[in-house]
Amino acid sequence: MADAGAGSLHGGDSALSCLPEEQELSQRLRRLYPAVNQEETPLPRSWSPKDKYNYIGLSQGNLRVHYKGHGKNHKDAASVRATHPIPAACGIYYFEVKIVSKGRDGYMGIGLSAQGVNMNRLPGWDKHSYGYHGDDGHSFCSSGTGQPYGPTFTTGDVIGCCVNLINNTCFYTKNGHSLGIAFTDLPLPAMISNQFMELLQEYIQHLFKSNLYPTVGLQTPGEIVDANFGQQPFVFDIEDYMREWRAKIQGTIKRFPIGDRLGEWQAMLQNMVSSYLVHHGYCSTAAAFARITDTTIQEEQTSIKNRQRIQKLVLAGRVGEAIEATQQLYPGLLEHNPNLLFMLKCRQFVEMVNGTDSEVRCFSARSPRSQDSYPGSPNLSPRRGSNNSHVHSTGADSPTCSNGVLSTKIKQSCSKYQALSSSSSSSSSSSPSSVNYSESNSTDSTKSQQHSSTSNQETRHLAFLSFFYLSDSEMEMEAEHYPNGVLENSSTRIMNGTYKHEEILQTDESSMDNCPQRQLCGGNHAATERMIQFGRELQTLSEQLCREYGKNTMHKKMLQDAFSLLAYSDPWNCPVGQQLDPIQREPVCAALNSAILESQNLPKQPPLMLALGQASECLRLMARVGLGSCSFARVDDYLH
């Protein structure tokens, strides 16, 4: 999963390069430095033809460096830096240099330097410059005099340079053997101290000055070296070294002391789980959880149920009803949130196009064909969907209420199931595989399989919580009296990151392909007229808002996108067709839910999500200020 995530993150650069070596380089770099956002901080891939002294010649794709000066004395020294500095998010960075020829005297230096350091010098001689020299084996730490460090090196040797951005040290390797720490005080940000924010500023300024670049320097004629920034496998087993540090950092996290407040700690965790359940309106689950853990729920049961009802409506695409219910249950809320109202109305319009909003559905409910053909149809309970094919004849209001709304994924599998039972033209393999697919996305597959085998998928939303200590019996009981998992989709998405989202989208598209008979507003003429009418009202609302609050580009865009749907004969397969995807209901639903909670003086985001967001943001920040350990403590590693 993490791989998939990384892959989607940097999909860009593999697409750019088509040469196999380039591809291998990109692959290796991604594998070595998965935490690096290469769009923000590109990795060094070759020597820079601009950032070098003119006694340096480059060839072989700017990887080979040769000396072309006189080489009379140290004043003829010449260096070249890599194209990019080493990003801190590497955690541990490594490159190798092979000595192709030691030339006349073998005065070669390999190391690091900051931008702006004089290139008419060997690395290590100046401030913010570090080097290991072949002629005497000494290390030069921003000084003209070296310290005895390692063996000398010469033609045929492969010298590696490893920068550890976690403890700000550097060591070299010779022919795959680690030579030990050379520098311990690299000018990279130190560990977090108490005055974190204060230092942060300092760090960021500091970084601009002293980001380190891989650097080589030569001094006598005939000296030639080749760099390997990942083009080829390294001689030294750097991945093994990285493994050690990953284990170290994860060990630190694991052993992080939470002090004597163990009781409080547990209470806090319980509170986080409970508030999460309440937030998303898993009301019975929250009650069960509260009972077992002997905690209390802040919000009243009825309040939770109300929110739940509204959310269900939004997710079912019945936005009109949702607006009504909100106005009824929380008077004044939408009036005070015109932006939210506008967003809801826009969505309502989209759902009308979709044929799902109740204002248009009342016209088309009796058309079995349209029911059948729409994959995301919310009023199909899984039980019905999988048990019989009469669904279309009963698919009206009452079952929807009692069963609530299904998650997108479940809907997909149901519709596919239907497609199979109603038309033999569907490929036989697609149906079971899509069912399995939806199951495997659940966090606890055994549990969900068990439920799906009895077609009782109502408790699936609970699966992701199975790592908390709900006993099986509690889960079963829960299933009996608790209705559907409304938000399973959104919860899964949040828990697993965006790539999953994309997979779902893909399946959606393919399922759409299987159902070619989708029509505007369910194909009903009256409904279409109602939709157009509604569009006009929306336009008016937009203008009114514009008058009252000034221009709002967001509104404009929303409106434009929504109206654009009408410009295409097949809105589902048009450039703006994505809006029709049921998944797009989720942000709307979440916004409404947050607004309601806020109006009740409850947190608009569950603390669990806040903590998660905090952790992710913290890691991003660490990468930006050069705290290398961020690369070995990714949030994804802890979400299973």
Next chain:
Amino acid sequence: MACVLEAPLRMSVLSEVTASSRHYVDRLFDLDPQKVLQGVIDMKNAVIGNNKQKANLIVLGAVPRLLYLLQQETSSTELRTECAVVLGSLAMGTENNVKSLLDCHIIPALLQGLLSPDLKFIEACLRCLRTIFISPVTPEDLLYTDATVISHLMALLSRSRYTQEYICQIFSHCCKLQHWHSCGFKSLPQPLLCANGPDHQTILFNHGAVQNIAHLLVSTSYKVRMQALKCFSVLAFENPQVSMTLVNGKHKVLVDGELLPQIFVKMLQRDKPVEMQLTSAKCLTSMCRAGAIRTDDSCIVLKTLPCLVRMCSKERLLEERVEGAETLAYLIETDVELQRIASITDHLIVMLADYFKYPSSVSAITDIKRLDHDLKHAHELRQAAFKLYASLGANDEDIRKKIIETENMMDRIVNGLSESSIKVRLAAVRCLHSLSRSVQQLRTSFQDHAVWKPLMKVLQNAPNEILVVASSTLCNLLLEFSPSKEPILESGAIELLCSLTQSENLALRVNGIWALMNVAFQAEQKIKSDILRGLSTEQLFQLLSDSDVNVLMKTLGLLRNLLSTRPHIDHIMSTHGKQIMQAVTLILEGEHNIEVKEQTLCILANIADGTTAKELIMTNDDILQKIKYYMSHSNAKLQLAAMFCISNLVWNEEEGSQERQDKLRDMGIVDILHKLSQSSDPNLCDKAKTALQQYLA
């Protein structure tokens, strides 16, 4: 029955405590089996973690009763299992507890229990056996008294992860080498393993240990993996047979489609637990030393060696650092390339200097526990560092230089030579020996630090183990160019060396005579006389008839060195001529290899160089015939050596040369010389011509 045990134990101090303990014991004798079972269970709960209670119960005689219940066929399996559990708990206590259990013959009883069909009972027995066998007071041989035990244990390996864990642990603790402490230094004589019958490794190997345990290396249980790995590290240690099988036995051992070395390499990965890395490095080291893996194989050069160097780093526990250094010393001991790689890896030479800083001044102040811990390991650390330095500097002059340039290195060695711990002294001498192979260091640092003084001290009354290395070091220090030579001689080295030549220990005899040979090289008259006097003629003859060719060669070398420069030759021959001529005759007549005979002929040539000593040859027709014989020998070296004799005898500037020439011509020597002057061998040809010229002049 219980009252029988009461009488001897009336100790007032104990009485109160024992009252409750006795209650537990009494309940073991209840007639109702159900009550007995409950009694055993209660006892189990009472002894957990309570050493005093354990001791009390043992004193009160619980052990025989528990063993009785355990062995009774009529006992329920549950009861027997609980008995084994309680016994295991008792064994967890002090060493005295284990001794008491052993006295009650617990091992045969538990081994018998392994024949039961009940897995729970078997596991309890194994667990108890494991606890007993890992105790240092338990003789390992107890596992091998019955031949069927091992094969039964091998069969039980498949039963459960607990049987796997316990059995592997038992094996790895019952397979110890007797020279465990001198890890890796094969060059020195070791006590023989179990004189009667094959050693433990071979027994286990013959029962298919490798095949049976190999698949446990990929068990899902970490404990099982670890114990299996430990088992292999012990089985393979200095055992070429096991080591070869691990790599490519007749039936290739594959686990999950991988060869064992590959599995070991995976266990070396840096994110694996340190214990696992270290143990698998030990396995690979043994396999490498046994020749099963080449020393230039990447799994040694790029994996095992760097892993062991990392084990020496400051971040590791003291125990791990000791084991890491010892294993690395063993790995690189005989391979100069590995020595070179290790010497540049992670500043190892500097890193090792830290081994001498325990207990550190900080630990003494900060807390007493740490001080205690440091003190306990200080000796081990020092000896391990010395061993590794010895291996590092065994062959390469540059490495030796680097070692000696390490802070206070020579002082540390000198201090090490006089430490109370034999282990440290031995390792320090070893280190010194390794460094003494450097001509440059002998002339400089060895002299600056007067290393010879503590070395001479070590040689007094030291155990043979140390004497062997120390005398070998002394050999180097006595080389002609060594400035230490003189002070060493003045401090009575000759006498010491002469006494070494009388040792039962072959290595000591060789070193003694070798050192004397070095001393005699270009020495002054007095020293030579001292040697002869110290050695005595009888001893000299004794050595010349030594069964070991090395001793013989060095003795002849000594003679040759003694018989150099004319005045010395004449002097020595005037006093010992008769005996020496006898010895020479004896050797030339005896069955010896070419080198020995050559050396002997060279001695004759030296004698022939003397002024008066010449006569000892000229008057000895037997010897002259022998020289003549060797002039026509098939081996050119011997011919040449014989020619040297002749050449010296016929040299015409010296007194009486005419007579000698005549005599030799009469013997037909000149004819041979003519023949040899036609030889295709340029050396022989030249020598013959020079000799013939003496006749012409």
